[in-house]
Amino acid sequence: MFTDGPIHDVIVKEFKYYTDKRGWLTELFRVDELPEGFFLKPQMAYISMTKPAVARGPHVHAKQYDYFCFLSDFTLYLWDMRPNSQTYKNRYVLRSTKDKIVIVPPGVVHAYKNSSEAQGMVINIPDTLYAGWGKTEPVDETRYEDIPESPFILD
DSSP states (O other), X not given: OOEESOOTTOEEEEOOEXXXXXXXXXXXXXGGGSOTTOOOOOOOXXXXXXXXXXXXXXXXXXXXXXXXXXXXXXXXXXXXXXTTSTTTTEEEEESOOTTEEEEEOTTEEEEEEEOSSSOEEEEEOOSSOTTSGGGOSOOSOEEOTTOTTOSOOOO
């Protein structure tokens, strides 16, 4: 059903560390480092902890971009379900996410699984408020975790 390969509009980039005698600093978001013509306006930020060998997802957003900052090592799974995309029905697996930023566009089903023996940390800076302004709107998310016949399989 899926072809392994990259997914159009998914951006993956490495953290760049600036170190000195005090320690280090890395910039998580800079609008001037997005591709020309690409506009992302973050609306909120959160950090999550995921227990070892536990997955979050798969799920998909109709309108939301996710801007993941992986502070730990996860396996990231992506499936392009956008019918008008040049990579429609591609599946992409990123086996090592530590110190990477990954931007996932709407219509790309995604899941990540903690691949270490320690708690894993992820920061997300999406362009949509969870449940809208004042948490009064429907959540932009279709979940597949508990659907046994789901085609979105994590290995």
